[in-house]
Amino acid sequence: MLFSRSLTASLLCLAPLVQANPDAVIIGGQLLDVRSGKLLTNQAVLVEQQHVHSIVPLHQLTAEQQELPRIDLSGYTLLPGLIDMHVHLTANPAAHGYRRLQQTPIRQALFGVTAAAATLDAGFTTVRNLGAAGYADVELREAINAGELPGPRMRVSGPTLCMTGGHCDNNLLPHTYQARATGVANGADEIRSQVRSNMKYGADVIKFTATGGVLSRNTDVNASQYSLAEMQALVAEAHDRGAKVAAHAHGLQGIKRALQAGVDSIEHASFIDDEALALAKKQGTYLVMDIYVSDYILQEGEAAGILAESLAKERTVGQLQRQNFSKAVKAGVKLAYGTDAGVYTHGLNGRQLQYMVQWGMTPLEAIQSATLHAAELLHWRNEQGQLNVGVLEPGAFADIIAVKGDPLKQISLLQQIPVVIKGGEPVKGL
Incomplete structure (x- = not known):
């Protein structure tokens, strides 16, 4: 029997x-x-x-x-x-800096309709959207999944988490407005609460800022944001919920803290050094290095409203990031394809492949970064445990x-x- x-x-x-x-x-x-x-x-x-x-x-x-x-x-x-692991489909590349203050999350979601179509048209059938106000990326994903709009398959983060005054905060307005971005959270308890809130409202990946950024006002790309203890609380909470964690990190100390905290990917990784590369390789942490976007920022960014402060930061970051990308390739660190589309024009995502070859990858390695390796980081699998994409x-x-x-x-x-x-x-x- x-x-x-x-x-x-x-x-x-x-x-x-x-x-x-x-x-x-x-x-x-x-x-x-x-x-x-x-x-x-x-x-x-x-x-x-x-x-x-x-x-x-x-x-x-x-x-x-x-x-x-x-x-x-x-x-x-x-x-x-193809897969792009770092996009902002709801971000209009013609509306940087103070121009972005004019856009509500609803307006950004509407812009995302055309951005999603352009991205799919460019051959990127899957994307990871890292950062969107008002959960606009969640709604865009749901509309695509329902067949209401053309667009790629999406994994989304909702609002980026950061400390007060961090890269994801609204630092453009004076103190009289008391403007605060949705993802701002300070201390382990607030951070855990925000992770839970993001996932409650539909996020399936968590993004936070471990350092300042190029395009944010009054942040230093080399300065760390969040202590190691705060990052560890964030990562533990996200992993407990089954979500991967992406850390925006340009500066070295922030990169090392994020690696020590156990993040799944380091975004940008501009100032990474040999020690951090070795740690990333040992842990199997992916680097997602957007080595094309610097050209757009420096050549067309001023006309798009990018602040003079940001242009100055990019002149320091861009070339060094590309050099460190070459080091990462030689070191055998895991690299997944991500472009920061939304900073530049959606639909041009494929341009970075040639840059990756120029800076040390073989054509096959570049293609694998945008297919197999991106899929492994995304960890989108079917019921049999097989990769669903890439x-x-x-x-x-x-x-x-x-x-x-x-x-x-x-x-x-x-x-x-x-x-x-x-x-x-x-x-x-x-």
Whole structure:
């Protein structure tokens, strides 16, 4: 009897796999396996209910599979949809500095509609939104998930946590206004409460500022924000709730404190040194280094309202960050792709890939940072524990981009992606 029940349970577990049938097929002239780096020729991606059912050589399609609705991309190279781990979809890059005071969270959410569409159109089928006022990113995510708007899959943080006067606080107005950003929290108890509040209202990742920032008024990028004890309380609370933690950190002391506190990723990491690189490597902490955005800030930022103070800070930060990115690559630290889109124009997310190659990565490593490695940091997995995004494998979402040519030889192909598919459905180029 026990054997019979066990056998029945096993068959029930296998039933979905046995009965699963693909409902469409996508043909690719080449397909990049981002795990191995191999380009596979003449592959067929079988799709079932928005997910990859299986991938087989074209000649192995059965007669029944040959009759499925198909998307023929035999002249293209297929890759997994790209992932940007640091975006601000509700931020208008034409409204920096004091101009941002004119925008309510509702207005920012409305702007996010066009930003989300542009991001998806650029081939970024998944993003991690790190910081948004009024939980505008939560609402944008929900509208996309409901099919009301086109856009990428989103993981969102809601308001960034910081200390009073920190990088995420409203430091533009004089004291008479007593302006305070939603995410401001001081001391371990307040911080734990704010983490709980963020998750109550829909955040699935927690972001905080461990140092000052380039674009905030009256903050020093080298100055730490939050003590080690405060960071430890924040990380423990978030991890208890199953959320990953991203720490905005330019300055070295803030980077080291955040690493010691156990964060999952360090954003920017501009002033990181060899000791901190070694610690990040030992702990498996990811660095998310936005090495393209400096060009935009210094070339176009003044016209977009970026403060003179911020431009001066960027002149110190930008080049050093790129040099330290090269050190991180050589040291073998985990690197995930993140661009800070929203500081610059949404939809240009792919430009950074070429910068990453210029500063030390191979084209495959750059692509892996925006697919496999970003997915591992995101930790978006299905019920079987497999990655849901960033790979073209059975069980993952059928999020696919297609380019003419070989991106391993010409990484710039990924700056303008002609074909984008999300969940097996064409969204661009078909």
